Amino acid sequence: MINFHQKVLEYSQYSRQFDCGGSLITIFSCPAEARLSNKALTELWYPENYIFYVLEGKKIWHTAHGAYEIGEGSCVLVRKGACILEQFFDIGFCVVLFFIPDEFICNTLQNRSAPISQPNKKYEPVIQLQSSHTLRSFFVSMYAYFSSTTAPDKSLLELKFRELILNIADNPNNTEALSYFCSLMNEPQSVSLERIMHDNFCFNLRLQQFAQLSNRSLSAFKRDFQKHFATTPGKWLLEKRLQQAHRLLTHSDKTVSEAAFESGFENLSHFSRCFKERFGMPPAATKQVPAL
Numbered sequence: 239m240i241n242f243h244q245k246v247l248e249y250s251q252y253s254r255q256f257d258c259g260g261s262l263i264t265i266f267s268c269p270a271e272a273r274l275s276n277k278a279l280t281e282l283w284y285p286e287n288y289i290f291y292v293l294e295g296k297k298i299w300h301t302a303h304g305a306y307e308i309g310e311g312s313c314v315l316v317r318k319g320a321c322i323l324e325q326f327f328d329i330g331f332c333v334v335l336f337f338i339p340d341e342f343i344c345n346t347l348q349n350r351s352a353p354i355s356q357p358n359k360k361y362e363p364v365i366q367l368q369s370s371h372t373l374r375s376f377f378v379s380m381y382a383y384f385s386s387t388t389a390p391d392k393s394l395l396e397l398k399f400r401e402l403i404l405n406i407a408d409n410p411n412n413t414e415a416l417s418y419f420c421s422l423m424n425e426p427q428s429v430s431l432e433r434i435m436h437d438n439f440c441f442n443l444r445l446q447q448f449a450q451l452s453n454r455s456l457s458a459f460k461r462d463f464q465k466h467f468a469t470t471p472g473k474w475l476l477e478k479r480l481q482q483a484h485r486l487l488t489h490s491d492k493t494v495s496e497a498a499f500e501s502g503f504e505n506l507s508h509f510s511r512c513f514k515e516r517f518g519m520p521p522a523a524t525k526q527v528p529a530l
Contacts, residue, residue: 239320239442242284243337256383258395262337278327283320283443285450286337289367289402290314291377295331298324299364302440306364313373315365315406315415318451319434320441322500334377336402340453344423346403354407354420361418363437368411376405427452428466431459435467439478440502445471479503480516487524494521 246264247255255264279300296309300322308314318340325331347354367373380398383390390398406412407419421430434452443451448471449459463471483501486492495506498521503509513521 239281239283239447242282242288243286245282246335246337256389256395258392258399262335264335278325280323280325281320281441282323283438283441283447283451284316284318284337285447286339287318287343288316288335288337289406290316290333290335291369293332293334295329296326297331300324301363302437303363306362306366308364311369313367313369313377315367315418317361317363317365317418317437319363319438320443321363322441334380336399338399338403340422342399343403343419346400347407347419347423350404350407354416354423361414361421365412365414365418367406367415368409370405370409370411373405373409376402427462431462431466435463435474435478439475440482440500442502442504475502476512477516480513483509483513483521484517484524487521494525497521 243262247262255262291313292308292310294310296307299306299308299316301319305324306314383398403419406415410416421433425433431452431454434448438448438451445459446456449456452459452462454462460471463474467474479501483497483503486497486500487494490497492500494510498506498509501509510521513524517524
């Protein structure tokens with residue numbers, strides 16, 4: 239899978255980038271030669287949360303919880319994890335993009351004068367933010383830094399990152415974003431681990447990447463996973479992916495190859511063999527069995 243953060247850094251000729259202690263801000267213009275890949279559907283993962291404002295174009299984020307079409311004028315928070323990104327080759331794509339680690343978000347909100355109370359609302363992998371006048375003014379204020387010939391001081395950049403987080407938190411209409419911010423500050427590690435796995439099991443991430451998303455070393459991830467799920471990560475992932483593929487084959491018009499890909503399998507023959515061992519029939523035969 240493509241690391242989205244690293245890929246953006248590789249295309250510095252199409253963006254001006256400012257780094258601030260692990261956080262990154264950029265205006266990224268994506269012409270044809272700077273696309274993430276030459277495929278319409280590209281598998282991405284991102285170890286940091288990111289917030290972006292679309293200046294031009296559109297793309298679709300396909301996640302385990304559904305698809306999200308994001309177009310011009312949208313302001314969006316994408317939680318760290320993975321997705322399949324659908325690109326459109328006939329239009330450009332230009333965004334103001336902020337990569338912001340969990341720790342920075344927590345530190346910013348812990349120092350907020352009015353503490354956040356957690357709303358009773360779940361949050362999606364891709365969260366639309368209300369594009370208020372205050373938030374739009376913030377993005378307008380950023381243009382001056384990108385047009386300047388000198389880079390701003392890191393302390394000033396840090397203030398801008400904090401301003402963005404606080405602007406989002408101060409808007410009571412951003413209930414999903416507030417709920418996610420609260421989870422970062424208050425959620426038990428076991429719950430965080432379970433959420434990471436359920437949100438991303440259908441993507442072909444390595445165990446090291448799952449560990450990074452859950453803020454653990456690989457050894458700590460394996461130990462905590464065994465304790466919480468009473469099985470190994472490999473066995474759990476295989477079962478979840480097979481169940482997902484079975485659901486797609488029996489309750490949708492997906493082909494066998496589409497169901498395999500969308501469930502996290504890269505090798506079709508491996509998928510078919512595992513599927514037959516688990517369900518007693520090959521994937522193609524499952525398509526012919528009426529759904530209950």
